[in-house]
Amino acid sequence: MAGTGDGSSDVQWCFSQVKGAIDDEVAEADVISTVEFNHSGELLATGDKGGRVVIFQQEPESKNQPQCRGEYNVYSTFQSHEPEFDYLKSLEIEEKINKIRWLPQKNAAQFLLSTNDKTIKLWKISERDKRPEGYNLKEEDGRYRDFNTVTTLRVPVFMPMDLMVEASPRRVFANAHTYHINSISVNSDCETYLSADDLRINLWNLEINDRSFNIVDIKPANMEELTEVITAAEFHPNQCNTFVYSSSKGTIRLCDMRAAALCDQHTKLFEEPEDPNNRSFFSEIISSISDVKFSHSGRYMMTRDYLSVKVWDLNMETRPVETYQVHDYLRSKLCSLYENDCIFDKFECCWNGNDSVVMTGSYNNFFRMFDRGYRQDVTLEASRENSKPRSVLKPRKVSTGGKRKKDEISVDCLDFNKKILHTAWHPLDNIIAVATTNNLYIFQEKLN
């Protein structure tokens, strides 16, 4: 049964595949930093701290196993970004891939944008499965033939060859960001895209790499007055004039590019009023939004802050329409989470294809799904222990009180080094990609 089922009400998730090394020692370069399906779901891209991109392709469903959707196998891998040193500012520029965004497919080739802290690159991934043979002046290995041996002429023909997938950088969009790029987003017009750093958002044309327009600038004249930074930005999925950006203070601003060239004045400001009685030292830090994603419909948007996921109706700025607690039991651990810097972890979130379920990661390699319609949630774990093919994932539970039931894990036993920051949901089917520190897990809906 193709198509999206409902969420945790009747969907059971099975292990499908895991990619990456099993070693306990994780090399810095192997830390996965972004995961993204393309628009058809056929391709799945990952970026890592070493600046490399690996693209997986889904095998077509086989007749032998009609109950199982195709597996993802390596399609292409390339070095997208390299480490750089800015001598003028004495700044080390990491090669870590912060974000990958696919362009909608227009022809046989696939295009994606990948970015590190400073530079965005447009990559073309194309297939070559034929090569010309039968040249008159060249041998098959490329050496030139002796003209005297050429007695007849022939027309070279294309002959099939083993599939070769090539990735080539088509554009490099550099030198437009003083601060660290946190987001890129392709416009629905397929001609432009935005890139956002801590203080500014720029608009680019995909064809033009030596110019970009600044559309948001929140840098104060006096840096001592700095109170908030931009944490994420995204274009609306079908209104090409609309985009949103979130801040470290927990607000989201919606901007309309038709209103002005510089969108410093927001069109809408989404902010949930804070209860002054509950304010603490940690309030602002945990309210910082680490990710913002529009629903596929474009009617809603979702934000992720440290402890919760909120769904907002674009028509209502005063408060979210839904709030889901991801790991509220961490509220009594904030002191140690501040000391070990985990409180600054940036979790992402994602929608399923029909916007009925939202998903986000947590610690201990747990990830959470919230079914908006059935008001149910589930906690699952990405671990090698549950990695028998097609084994159903068992829901996990964290116990907060004194009494710990069997199979529950106590808050104090959670491994805060095992964080799931990046997850992605196939745009059409119930297939999810979940990244642990250095492994990529693919889970599929149990089909019967």
Next chain:
Amino acid sequence: MSEEVEGTTASEEVQEMEDKVISPEKAEEAKLKARYPNLGAKPGGSDLLRKRLQKGQKYFDSGDYNMAKAKMKNKQLPSAPTEKTEITGGHIPTPQDLPQRKTSIVASKLAG
């Protein structure tokens, strides 16, 4: 009459409970302030943000950079006996001498 006594006791209990219940966040804040008494009142303020903006800053200025370079050269000497004949110390470090971070020539293990 016994009911009245019970009633008073119950409300007293409730009052006590309200006094003891502090939000877990505030309890954590108290813990943090106890460990770090010099912690400023403004947590999300410009200090934290400016640290975030300056991520990746390797040297404070060119003097700092040259000092670090000189230190590195001194450290390398014992482990590179073949370079005994090289003159060090009279050489002013240049950007070319800055140890380049090795690029990842190893393929990603995800593709393995």
